[in-house]
Amino acid sequence: MTNPILSVCFCTLIFFGHWKGSWSVGKVVAGNQQANLNNMRYRLTSLVKLTSKDLRSKRQIESYSLNKMEPLEKAKELAATRAVDEYVKDNFIVGVGSGSTIVHAVKRIAQRVQTEHLNLVCVPTSFQARQLIVEHKLILSDLENHPQLDVAIDGADEVDENKVLIKGGGGCLTQEKIVASCAKELIIIADYTKNSKHLGENYKKGIPIEVIPMAYAPISLKIKKLYGGEIGLRMAKMKAGPVITDNGNFILDWSFPSDIVDWKTVDTTINMIPGVVETGLFVGMAKKIYFGMSDGKVQVMS
Numbered sequence: 001m002t003n004p005i006l007s008v009c010f011c012t013l014i015f016f017g018h019w020k021g022s023w024s025v026g027k028v029v030a031g032n033q034q035a036n037l038n039n040m041r042y043r044l045t046s047l048v049k050l051t052s053k054d055l056r057s058k059r060q061i062e063s064y065s066l067n068k069m070e071p072l073e074k075a076k077e078l079a080a081t082r083a084v085d086e087y088v089k090d091n092f093i094v095g096v097g098s099g100s101t102i103v104h105a106v107k108r109i110a111q112r113v114q115t116e117h118l119n120l121v122c123v124p125t126s127f128q129a130r131q132l133i134v135e136h137k138l139i140l141s142d143l144e145n146h147p148q149l150d151v152a153i154d155g156a157d158e159v160d161e162n163k164v165l166i167k168g169g170g171g172c173l174t175q176e177k178i179v180a181s182c183a184k185e186l187i188i189i190a191d192y193t194k195n196s197k198h199l200g201e202n203y204k205k206g207i208p209i210e211v212i213p214m215a216y217a218p219i220s221l222k223i224k225k226l227y228g229g230e231i232g233l234r235m236a237k238m239k240a241g242p243v244i245t246d247n248g249n250f251i252l253d254w255s256f257p258s259d260i261v262d263w264k265t266v267d268t269t270i271n272m273i274p275g276v277v278e279t280g281l282f283v284g285m286a287k288k289i290y291f292g293m294s295d296g297k298v299q300v301m302s
Contacts, residue, residue: 075191075292080104082298083153083189083290090118093146095179096133097154098126098172101189105153110136121146125154125179126172127246143182152183156190157280158203159289163301164263166199168208168280171234171245177278180285188289195291195299199256199263206255208234208280213250215275220252222273227266229256249277 084105088094096106106129112118121141124130133140154176157169165188167173180186196202206229211219220231234243234251242250260266267281289301 071294072191072193074296075294076101076189077104077292078296078298079189079191079290079292080153081108082292082300083187083288084108084112087151087153087185087187088112088118088120089150090116090120092118092150093121093123093141093148095149095152095154095183096122096124096129097152097176097179098129099155099170101155101191102129102153103132105189106132106136106138110138113138123149123179123182125152125176126170128170128172143179147182149179149183151185151187152180153187153189154180156188156194156282156286156289157205158194158196158199158201159188159190159286159291159301160199160201161197163284163286163289164199165282165286166203166207166280167282168210168251169203169205171208171243171251173208173280174210174245174247174249174278177282177285180282185287186282186285188286190289190291192291192293192299195301198258198261200258204255206231206253209252209254209270210245210247210249210277210279211252212275212277213248216250216252219273219275223252223254223270226269227256227260229254231255247277 080101081104085108088109094109096102096109109120109122113120121139122133123141123143123146124133130140154167156165156167158166167176193202199207209219209223216233220233223229223231231252231254234253235241236243245251256266263281264283267279267283270276270279287302291299291301293299
């Protein structure tokens with residue numbers, strides 16, 4: 001099969017040769033002109049071969065990266081699709097969570113609205129969720145207009161055997177918890193890596209705690225005094241300084257001791273510290289969790 005890139009370059013060479021010949025009439029002898037043309041043709045042919053080789057190598061790398069990521073993304077899609085199909089009904093007010101798995105959920109919601117003509121209203125938990133709703137041309141609302149929701153679908157950073165969640169890796173924990181608290185049912189979707197026997201087993205970044213900026217230092221000291229562990233201010237990656245939440249606050253990430261088991265008491269105690277806005281602990285809130293598995297199945301925890 002003819003290489004299209006080589007064909008284009010060869011045609012260009014012919015044109016270049018004719019142009020160069022016209023330009024150099026009376027200045028360069030025919031033999032030297034032909035030699036220059038052959039030399040140029042050789043160089044461009046070598047360049048095309050090298051470029052084609054580089055493109056093949058790049059495609060191989062991209063293909064390898066895509067194949068490596070496919071099982072995890074497929075697991076997220078499986079969990080999201082199953083949850084949306086089972087819990088989103090016509091005329092529902094739906095709370096839309098945040099995170100990478102939610103992208104698949106919103107996509108599935110939009111598909112069902114298109115094919116089944118569902119009448120749905122969506123309430124976002126973050127700027128990201130709002131953008132997803134708008135991009136998929138779904139009906140956007142808020143808690144002021146729809147303070148009671150039929151269902152909220154959200155992701156999680158980790159889920160333990162008692163359905164206690166760590167959320168807030170993306171910094172949206174406060175709005176996520178508010179929306180979840182307004183829903184009749186909170187449904188969690190996640191891939192298999194988020195399923196743990198106890199908190200901290202798989203997720204090593206700690207529990208996010210949203211705080212008023214002026215209070216982050218004393219709050220850090222109080223939490224360490226109460227429970228131990230390590231706690232740090234979450235820093236931004238693409239800006240100087242700390243991460244700023246959608247609410248204009250800071251986030252502390254608490255790496256807690258492994259012997260803590262009474263998460264309800266911990267959540268209540270930390271929330272009572274002045275300056276704490278909300279924790280990323282969701283205790284007794286999730287009705288059902290869908291885990292997309294690597295084998296293409298969906299594991300349900302209820």
